[in-house]
Amino acid sequence: ISGFVIHELNFDRHHADYDRIYRVGTAAIIHGRVTNYAVSPVAMGDALAEEIPEVESACWFMYDGKPVFAIENEIHNKEDAFIVSNNFLKIFTFDFIHGTSEALDDPYTVVLTESTARKFFAKTDPIGEIIDMGGAELEVSGVIKDLPASSHLQFDVLIAWDTYDINPGWDNINAYTYVKLQKDAQIQDAVSKIQTTLIDHREEMELGREHWMGQEISISPIVEPLSDIHLGAYLDEDVAFKRKKTNVYILM
Numbered sequence: 001i002s003g004f005v006i007h008e009l010n011f012d013r014h015h016a017d018y019d020r021i022y023r024v025g026t027a028a029i030i031h032g033r034v035t036n037y038a039v040s041p042v043a044m045g046d047a048l049a050e051e052i053p054e055v056e057s058a059c060w061f062m063y064d065g066k067p068v069f070a071i072e073n074e075i076h077n078k079e080d081a082f083i084v085s086n087n088f089l090k091i092f093t094f095d096f097i098h099g100t101s102e103a104l105d106d107p108y109t110v111v112l113t114e115s116t117a118r119k120f121f122a123k124t125d126p127i128g129e130i131i132d133m134g135g136a137e138l139e140v141s142g143v144i145k146d147l148p149a150s151s152h153l154q155f156d157v158l159i160a161w162d163t164y165d166i167n168p169g170w171d172n173i174n175a176y177t178y179v180k181l182q183k184d185a186q187i188q189d190a191v192s193k194i195q196t197t198l199i200d201h202r203e204e205m206e207l208g209r210e211h212w213m214g215q216e217i218s219i220s221p222i223v224e225p226l227s228d229i230h231l232g233a234y235l236d237e238d239v240a241f242k243r244k245k246t247n248v249y250i251l252m
Helices: 002-009 044-051 114-121 187-200 245-249
Strands: 021-030 033-037 055-063 069-071 074-076 081-084 096-098 109-113 130-133 136-144 157-160 176-181 217-225
Touching: 021 187, 044 055, 044 176, 044 187, 069 114, 074 114, 109 114, 114 136, 176 187, 187 217
Parallel strands: 081 157, 109 136
Antiparallel strands: 021 033, 021 176, 021 217, 055 081, 055 176, 069 074, 069 130, 096 136, 109 157, 130 136
16 A cells, blocks of 8 residues: 555656646636636747746647557557647656657657557667658657556657647647746746736737626636646646545545
């Protein structure tokens, strides 16, 4: 039991500088009713990195479900895929078997976990191999070791963000956004500035949401330390592996 508790309380601490990484979700209050989302606007990551001095860098991803991957005559459709910005591999720590943290800087590139590489190609060095995804040819540019069980994010395939033509605007509230703070930055200072950024872009977030227009709505950020996400509150549209904190604490 003690081993289980230690495992649960140490989620995501394998990432370098984990204590400087935070996820930024969105809380929407409409006529007094609060809905807490794990997602935020696609445009927010770049805005936070550019406008807030406390933020060193930002990354984001979208969950792509289980796409159909074709490799020669074989079809694979059970692998979880994330579409990730190129900073994803630089903010989070992954053990590369082949490739580097620049592996997804170019469009139409993918990074596979070791198990997925072996499943797709019967080897763990498939660099340069091609995967067909709905007519798009993706080149394998990296292989990482399988994710530890203590990661709140679990995936098999990472796809470069620029492979897709995704709406980059504030009205596309479907991205999971993470920021890495500068050394010695205070999270309280960053949160207040993130709030200001959301307010500044409120009108852009309302595009295509006529039901928001004229409503009593307030938007605020949900900022979670990386190591708190696993045992944190359940949020709408969350893809994180979660467990109730009370279920763990009761064993202590």
